[in-house]
Amino acid sequence: MSDHRDEALAVLAAALQVDPGSLDDTSAPGQTPGWDSLAHMRLVTALEERFERPLEPLEIVSIGGIEDVVRLLDVA
Numbered sequence: 816m817s818d819h820r821d822e823a824l825a826v827l828a829a830a831l832q833v834d835p836g837s838l839d840d841t842s843a844p845g846q847t848p849g850w851d852s853l854a855h856m857r858l859v860t861a862l863e864e865r866f867e868r869p870l871e872p873l874e875i876v877s878i879g880g881i882e883d884v885v886r887l888l889d890v891a
Contacts, residue, residue, distance in 0.1 A: 819888035823881055825882035826865065830858035858884070866891050 820840075827842065830837035831849040838856075844850045858878065863869050877883055 818883075819885050821886055823884040826861050827858060827884055828879060830854050830861055838881065840881055844878075861888060 824835045824838050824842075831838075831847070831854045832852055833849055839849065844851070844855060855878070859870055859875050862884070870887075872885060878887070
């Protein structure tokens with residue numbers, strides 16, 4: 816993964832309210848405890864704050880795992 820992997824894990828951990836060490840490259844909704852719709856919206860909000868812009872609807876629905884969060888950070 817890219818240089819943004821650690822940042823992605825930290826942002827996701829904050830959204831899920833878990834320790835970053837409990838997450839890994841396979842973290843995804845439905846497979847990661849706590850990654851429900853509310854946590855997904857907290858993640859979206861955190862990313863929007865990080866980017867200082869709203870995410871596009873396609874960006875929001877494309878977040879299907881930690882690799883997608885990394886990808887978003889890579890292009891920011």
